[in-house]
Amino acid sequence: MMEPLEIQLKTLKFRSPSSTLDDRVLGQKPPKSFFPHIESVSISLGWVTAFALLMGMIGFVAGALWRGPSAALDSPSREIRVIYNLPPSQNPFILTHDSDNIPQIPAGKWEIHIQQSGGV
Amino acid sequence: MNRQNGLLEEIYHRYRRELFACALAVTRNSERAEDAIQDAFYRLFRQRRIPRNPKAYVFRAVRNAAIDLLRKRPTAEQEVPESLFDPADGPQDFTERREFQRRVETALHTLSEDERETILQHLYADLTFQEIADLRDTPIGTVTAWYRRGLEKLRTRLENR
Numbered sequence: 001m002m003e004p005l006e007i008q009l010k011t012l013k014f015r016s017p018s019s020t021l022d023d024r025v026l027g028q029k030p031p032k033s034f035f036p037h038i039e040s041v042s043i044s045l046g047w048v049t050a051f052a053l054l055m056g057m058i059g060f061v062a063g064a065l066w067r068g069p070s071a072a073l074d075s076p077s078r079e080i081r082v083i084y085n086l087p088p089s090q091n092p093f094i095l096t097h098d099s100d101n102i103p104q105i106p107a108g109k110w111e112i113h114i115q116q117s118g119g120v
Numbered sequence: 121m122n123r124q125n126g127l128l129e130e131i132y133h134r135y136r137r138e139l140f141a142c143a144l145a146v147t148r149n150s151e152r153a154e155d156a157i158q159d160a161f162y163r164l165f166r167q168r169r170i171p172r173n174p175k176a177y178v179f180r181a182v183r184n185a186a187i188d189l190l191r192k193r194p195t196a197e198q199e200v201p202e203s204l205f206d207p208a209d210g211p212q213d214f215t216e217r218r219e220f221q222r223r224v225e226t227a228l229h230t231l232s233e234d235e236r237e238t239i240l241q242h243l244y245a246d247l248t249f250q251e252i253a254d255l256r257d258t259p260i261g262t263v264t265a266w267y268r269r270g271l272e273k274l275r276t277r278l279e280n281r
Contacts, residue, residue, distance in 0.1 A: 005275050006243065012221055013206040014244040017140040021154050025132060025161045029125055 083111040128164050131178050138245040139182050142255075145240035146186035149202050152193070156186035179247070180255050204228070204240070227277040235270030238263055 002010070132139070143153035160181040164170070171177050205221050228236050241247045241255075249267065253260040 003271070005271060005278075008220075009224065009239075009243055009274075012224060014137075014141050014240075015144060015150055015202075015204055015206050016137060017154055017157070018150070021136070021140070021157065024154065024158045026129060028158070028162050029129070029165050 079115040081113040081115070083113070085109040085111065124167075124170055125165055127170070127174055128161065128178065131174055132161065135175065135178070138247070139179065141245040142179055142241055142247070143182050143186040144204060145237045145245065146183060147190055148204065152189055153186065156189050157182055159189065160185040176251060176254050179245075179251070183255055223278055224274070227274050230277060231270050231273055232266075234266045235273065238266040239270045239274070242267060 139157055140150075140153055143156040144150060147153045147156060160178070163185075164178065164181055203221075204225060228239070231239070238252055241252050242249065247255070249260055249263050252258075253263045256263070
């Protein structure tokens with residue numbers, strides 16, 4: 001039950017908001033999402049990390065199976081041996097010969113051996 | 121999020137005047153009251169979840185924004201207090217009515233913050249005592265006491281002009 005003073009006060013018209021308020025308030029609404037159902041799903045950082053680790057492990061195992069059981073762990077190595085054979089008369093390290101007249105690159109025979117060990 | 125924003129928009133349209141009255145009861149300046157509503161809705165539109173009673177939540181957000189605004193930009197002493205009532209209140213605007221409006225306004229300024237805010241929110245923002253109590257996290261008994269005391273002071277001041 002209202003008192004006479006309350007009724008009297010109620011007759012006074014309270015100030016109204018300006019006409020621009022609607023634009024100011026509703027204009028700041030974020031744009032509508034194309035995927036509202038996805039947007040509302042929250043995923044914890046822990047699950048994302050666990051999923052990334054699992055995918056990494058699956059990738060590693062798949063790679064190992066594709067290349068062979070030990071391929072993923074072993075890296076292939078190759079041994080290269082280069083032998084340069086000089087005729088004995090032109091060998092500068094045999095000091096019984098005269099080494100002054102030996103050309104910069106004396107004629108000789110090159111042999112290259114490539115040996116592969118381990119891996120594929 | 122889209123459905124929630126639709127609900128907020130509906131609340132805004134339905135309680136636009138009441139929200140403004142609620143903010144104006146705190147700021148006592150229409151420009152600041154509008155700024156408070158804008159700030160509150162900016163945050164509300166970006167919120168993930170709105171609790172079960174959205175109306176109370178929106179009113180609380182607007183009141184809090186008004187208090188924050190007042191804290192950041194306190195009213196300057198030289199600032200002329202704005203009229204809380206509509207300056208162009210209809211063509212039947214008799215001198216007597218204007219005079220009553222002016223006296224009410226003067227009397228309202230002599231009340232405590234709590235008394236004035238409660239009276240304005242109850243009479244002009246159409247909030248129940250329970251809603252005001254929820255809004256302010258205050259027992260309902262305190263709110264009704266503020267209202268009764270404020271109204272009594274107003275009556276005395278209006279009679280002893």
